[in-house]
Amino acid sequence: MDEAEASQSKSTCFIQVDYTTICWGNDTGSDCKHEQHVDIICHEGGSGGSSGDNGSGSESSPWPDDPDESDVGGSPDDGGSSDGGTCTELIPEPGSDCEPIDPCESDNPPFYCEPDEEEDEEETLCLGDPVANPEIAPSGGWNYPGGQYGHTRNGGERFHDGIDIRMEPNTNLFSAYSGEVVHTIESFDPGEYARNSYGNTVTIETNFVGETIQLTYAHLNSVKVDVGDIVQAGDQIGLSGETGNANDEETRTKIIPHVHIKGRLKKNESLSKLDPGSYLATKFNSDGSVKESCK
Structure with a gap:
């Protein structure tokens, strides 16, 4: 042919x-x-x-x-x-x-x-949140107010100095805001227990609408930044974990895996307590439900 x-x-x-x-x-x-x-x-x-x-x-x-x-x-x-x-x-x-x-x-x-699921997940991370689609981790596995700031535990008798955001261990943790890393603790092995301890932590100082605030992220399994580093909002700063007193195998109390976020207001070189939940993009009701979404 x-x-x-x-x-x-x-x-x-x-x-x-x-x-x-x-x-x-x-x-x-x-x-x-x-x-x-x-x-x-x-x-x-x-x-x-x-x-x-x-x-x-x-x-x-x-x-x-x-x-x-x-x-x-x-x-x-x-x-x-x-x-x-x-x-x-x-x-x-x-x-x-x-x-x-x-x-x-x-x-x-x-x-x-x-749509691509990975792209969607990245898009849900909002400025002012440490993780995409944050949820409150209830104290004891049931007490949603106890996972938030204030006299929220033991019937109002015990003060909780921060907000607990549910995170499975070894989940990427991101800085809610841009700022400077002013303090870290990274001496704990993943899951290592210590009574009355925050375990591994990262503290970032931020200028927020004319105020200087510090947000400390606690109970981390791994720290990815050093003191003096300048981070941007959304930069990874560590991996969530169960270090310090966040390991329920040791405490024999039900603990939902979470990152504990503590807030401080810096004024004239003095630090005073503040509610870190007020500075997160996602706002919560006392029962743990989302009051105001960042989306």
Whole structure:
């Protein structure tokens, strides 16, 4: 078969993509889903007719059948192009051996594609929060007020100097605000218990709306910064953990894994207590529910 006959034997194929939107619900709101329908339509080379119109009764493959596979660099099975290159086009040229690329894997995916979960997680980290989507860690596993600042434990008799944000051990911990690292403790091994101790800590001093505040992040398994470092909001400063008195295997009291955040107001070189929850982007009700989201 000469070159002219080989070119006439190739199929001409193109992809037809239809989108369907199906909605259900009432006038005030509805749920919708989007469906994609992909059809590969081919016409035989030479006669110019489609495989369904030429009366032969045989169906052609969506991809052209080369008369001599030894003359090409790849086949429809291995995804190679007709010249041995790599297939990179969303809709291949008619007559090529390439398979179409999934639209959702292209550089510009259609609206119906599922979003990337890792990108979504990164986007939920807000300025003023140490972790994405923060939650209160209740004291004793049940007392949500006890996970917040103030006389919130033992029926109001015991003062809790900070706010506890639920975090599984070895979760990335981020600085809520930009500032300077003014103090660290990193002498504890991961999970090491010590009574009445915050374990490994990082303290960052920040200028906040005309005030100088210090936020201390406690019970860390690992510290990733040094004293004197300048950090930006959202920079990783450590890994959460169970150091100090946050290890329930030693205390025999139910402790939800968390990062304890303590706040101090600095004025004239003196430090006074403050509620760190007032400075977080996400605000909480006394029952631990979200009062004001950062989103």
